[in-house]
Amino acid sequence: MNDITPKNTIIERINMESLKKSILEKIKPTEKEREHLTKVADELMYKIDCLTFKVGLVGVKTQLVGSAARGTWISGTHDLDIFITFPDDTSREDLESYGLSVGRQVAKEAEYWDEHYAEHPYVKMRYKGFDVDLVPCYRVSSASSIISAVDRTPFHNEFIKANLNGLEDDVLLLKQFMRGTGVYGSELKTEGFSGYLTELLVINYGSFEKVLExxxxxxxxxxxDILEHGTLKFDDPLVVIDPTDPKRNVAAALSLDKFCTFVDVARSFLGIPDESMFFSSLIPPISDIEIVERLEKKGSSLLAIVFKTPDVVDDIFYPQFAKMENSVVPMLDKNEFTVLKAGKWSGEDSVVMLELMSGTLPNVKMHRGPPVWVRDHAEKFRDKYVDNEDAYSFTIKDGFYVAEIPRKHVSAVELLEKELANCSLGKHISKSVKAGFDILEGKQVLELKEDGFRSFLNGWL
Amino acid sequence: MNDITPKNTIIERINMESLKKSILEKIKPTEKEREHLTKVADELMYKIDCLTFKVGLVGVKTQLVGSAARGTWISGTHDLDIFITFPDDTSREDLESYGLSVGRQVAKEAEYWDEHYAEHPYVKMRYKGFDVDLVPCYRVSSASSIISAVDRTPFHNEFIKANLNGLEDDVLLLKQFMRGTGVYGSELKTEGFSGYLTELLVINYGSFEKVLExxxxxxxxxxxDILEHGTLKFDDPLVVIDPTDPKRNVAAALSLDKFCTFVDVARSFLGIPDESMFFSSLIPPISDIEIVERLEKKGSSLLAIVFKTPDVVDDIFYPQFAKMENSVVPMLDKNEFTVLKAGKWSGEDSVVMLELMSGTLPNVKMHRGPPVWVRDHAEKFRDKYVDNEDAYSFTIKDGFYVAEIPRKHVSAVELLEKELANCSLGKHISKSVKAGFDILEGKQVLELKEDGFRSFLNGWL
Known part of the structure; x- marks a missing residue:
């Protein structure tokens, strides 16, 4: 009897191995793809070297970094991060102007290019099918003496290349699993796991499955703390001390809910390994009929705040969008509307969805005043309400005065129409909202037809 | 300019004096009334003395106690408390049997009488227009060595008579003021001020007005603590150490809300002295039309739980009635019905009134599960709801699993109909409720026609 468990385990192991193999076949770059990438990267770096040599920029070197350099890129993704590294005694002005100038020269042969601004300006371009970032940075002696944030990247590259030791496939599997389950990406829109973080997790635990376990x-x-060198305390759900910088948490961008989602999907996958978890199936858009059916089945009140998405990058927009939700929900709560849940979606328009216990409240509101024994406040409260024609009644409950008064906002729609612009919304959203917004209620949500929104709503409602 | 205040104060003082005089004219017993009371009391005590002498009860004495003995009774009230005091070495059996037997003998001449049971049995009777209590008790050397609770009363009598010093009129005014404002009476129905407590307050502060101030x-x-001899700590809103017993709080029965009501009415009266506060004007019964109007104006949901009042004394019934309210309201809250306020009235039927934000709730309920990281509980919760056909959705919010599930009770009426009998109701109310009850909703409350209820409702709604 006792050999049943080992047998099962063996079968499971075989299943897991064949599943991983099947996935790798889909996501691992072919030799041809790999060669092509190396060729294009070398070509670009050679061009840059020639340019810097021509203008006499001594000590400037080029380096391929990121997943392309580490062999942890997923087939079909075509990102090249090429760093142009300057000696650490270069002035910031020189670094910025020479860096940009080199980028612009190279970009002449690009299919498309533009300039972006992070801590300093850099060039993004489309070149022979690749999305290329040409990023100038300082070449410093150690990650703890970096001058600008991007200077850290070459050290990450070095650490991963030195420690990954043939675990590249495990990183590919973990990245793809995180993509499929919606937790991959450390930008503020996603608040999930960065590529570097997945690599460190694989190094720390030893394999894809061990990370999930x-x-x-x-x-x-x-x-x-792989190198056991961390020096600071962090409050984040996950703290992974950067092997190249003892003061940095690599997982700082990870939100509690994305952390928990990963815990949840890891358990599910180990319970029943399922290839489909690696490839997020797009939720189909919800139809008008189905929206109406769900609204009727739930019986709750649905509201949508709709405004034009401001023209700013995601990392500026999404924190403001979160701030908006965290301002609107308490405002509704404060006015005694019970918010069952809130959600948000952004396309050309942005939408905050709110599901309420009820969109309307009775006219009467219990207004609790001060304790009777706090004489000053008590007397003022009493004078204001005791013979007030508008008040319904005035009593003492648990030692406090309670005045029943007419409610200021009996409709959540009216409340939002009046007070939304006064909520704490963030600069760009505030401007957009002040320019105009709509509050849709119940079936009015059917007016929102965009497929992306309807897909979101299908999962959310 | 400065003499305006003193002048006003003099005018106020004159007004207060004439107001007090006017009230005392209405509530102070006349000389004739007083003589009549003394005559009847003496007559009864003489009868008792004769009876005890006849049967050879040596050492038994009679004593008039209570407000009648202290000159603090209000005209028109006809209560006589006659204590039959036994030596402290009398056995409890003898005290009870002789006490009752003497009472029964005297009661032969009463218009009406019956037997009551407190700590031991006693006779209540109607005699020549008076409500007479004939209470047997032990005659002990000090209040700290009492054998039964009633043994304390003669000591109260003694202390008040020795210390009131001509402040009887102030006690009359205070009692009547408390009656008029609904805070007089220490029984469990009222949870207000006892007669003895009003007397101690006047002794402590020096006058009726000083008590209010x-x-x-x-x-x-x-x-x-008039005698500064208290030995225990009490948690009550008001602690008045019994001058005859350092371990007793005379104000133990006073509820926080009656305490606060007295604070409130004291301030009001001193602000604008108003004779009408001494004589609670009966609130007129509310009409059908007015109930409907108020319901429409408030927009809230009104419920009434109606059951037959059990046949027990008030001091048994009212604590159970309070327990019922304190059990039903949390049960509604737990099921997410927001109770704006609750109230109760009792006549032949008893009624718990409930005003709700809404009597119905949406079908969907947010059911928060365990945090995702508490693996055992999290996995059980997940298994139960994640692919549950009845559930609407399953998500992670702030680290917790949340399942949207169908609500068990969408109607407060149905919830009460199903669950009321399972609430903690107290023995007699529970029995009555199990025998049958009605839940009335909104305008169905019009079915309750009793004047007493309609008066209550007029003040409460």
């Missing part, structure tokens, strides 16, 4: 038992506050 | 600034937790 460990994650199944993760609890917020977990500390992973 | 002090009360205007009272805060819960106030300690009055």
């Amino acid at each position: 460990a994650a199944s038992n993760w609890r917020p506050g977990l500390l992973l | 002090a009360a205007s600034n009272w805060r819960p937790g106030l300690l009055l």
Whole structure:
């Protein structure tokens, strides 16, 4: 009887191996793809070297960094991060002007290009089918003496290349699994796992499956410090001390809910390994009929705040969008509307969805005043309400005065129409909202036809 | 300019004096009334003395106690408390049997009488227009060595008679003021001020007005210890240490809200002295039309739980009635019905009134599960709801699983109909409720026609 478990385990292991193989066949770059990438990257770096040599920029070197350099890129993604590294005694002005000038020269042969601004300006371009970033940075002696944030990247590159030791496939599997389950990406829109973080997790635990096994038992506050050199305390759900910088948490951008989602999907996958989890199936858009049916089945009140998405990058927009939700929901709560849940979606228009216990409240509101024994306040409250014609009644309950008064906002729609612009919304959203917004209620949501929104709503409602 | 205040104060004082005089004319017994009371009391005590002498009860004495004995009774009230005091070495059996037997003998000449049971049995009777209590008790050397609770009364009598010193009129005014404002009476129905407590307050502060002035600034937790001999800590809103027993709080029965009501009315009266506050004007019964109008104006949901009042004394019934309210309201809250306020009235039927934000809730309920990282519980919760056909959706919010599930009770009426009998109701109310009850909703409350209820509702709704 006792050999049943081992047998099952063996079968499971075989299943897991064949599943991983099947996925890798889909996501691992072919030799041809790899050669092409190397060729294009070399070509670009050679061009840059020639340019810097021509203008006499001594000590400037080029370096391929990121997943392309580490062999952890997924087939079909065509990103090249090429860093132009300057000696650390270069002035910031020189670095910016020479860096940009080199970028612009190279970009002449690009299919398309533009300039972007992070800590300093850099060139993004489309070149022979690749999305190329040409990023100038300082070449410093150690990651702890970096001058600008991007200077850290070459050190990450070095650490991963030195420690990954043939675990590249495991990183590919983990990245793809995180993509499929919606937790990949450390930008503020996603608040998930960065590529570097997935690589460190694989190095720390030893394999794709071991990461999932460990994650199944993760609890917020977990500390992973591969080099045991961390010096600071962090409050984040996951703390992974950067091997190249003891003061940095690589997982700082990860939100609690994305952390928990990963814990959740790790358990599910280990319970029943399922290839489909690696490839997020797009939720189909919800139809008008289905929206109406769900609204009727739930019986709650649905509201949508719709405004024009401001023309700013995601990393500026999404924190403001979160701030908006965190301002609107308490405002509704304060006015005694019970918010069951809130959600948001952004395309050309942005939408904050709100599901309320009820969109209307009775006219009467219990207005609790001060305790009777706090004489000054009590007397003022009493004078204001005791013979007030508008008030319904005035009583004492648990030692406090309670005046029943007419409610200021009996409709959530009216409340939002009046007070939304006064909420704390963030600069760009505030401007957009002040320019105009709509509050849709219940079936009026059918007016929002965009497929992207309807897909979101299908998952959310 | 400066003499305006003194002048006003003099005018106020004159007004207050004439107001007090006018009230005393209405509530102070006339000489004739007083003589009649003394005559009837003496007559009864003589009868008792003769009876005890006849049967050879040595050492038994009779004593008039209570407000009649202290000159603090209000004209028109006809209560006589006659205590039959036994030596403290009398056995409890003898005290009870002789006490009752003497009472029964005297009662032969009563217009009406019956037997009551407190700590031991006693006779209540109607005799020549008076409500007479004939209470047997032990005659002990000090209040700290009492054998039964009633043994304390003669000591109260003694202390008040020795210390009231001509302040009887102030006690009359205070009692009548408390009656008029609904805070007089220490029984469990009222949870207000006892007669003895009003007498102690007048002794402590010196006059009727001084009690009100002090009360205007009272805060819960106030300690009055006239003899400065208290030995225990009490948690009550007002603590008045019994001058005859350092371990007893005379104000133990006073609820926080009655304490606060007294603070409130004391301030009002001192602000604008108003004779009508001494005589509670009966609130007229509310009409059908007015109920409907108020319901429409408020927009809230009104419910009434109606059951037959059990046949028990008030001091048994009212604590159970309070327990019922304190059980039903949390049960509604737990099921997410927002109770704006609750109230109760009791006549032949008893009624718990409930005003709700809404009597119905949406079908969907947010059911928050365990945090995702508490693996055991999280996995059980997930298994139960994640692919549950009845559930609407399953998500992670702030680290917790949230399942949207169908609500068990969408109607407060149905919830009460199903669950009321399972609430903690107290023995007699539970029995009555199990025998049958009605839940009335909104305009169905019009079915309740009793004047007493309609008066209550007029003040409450």
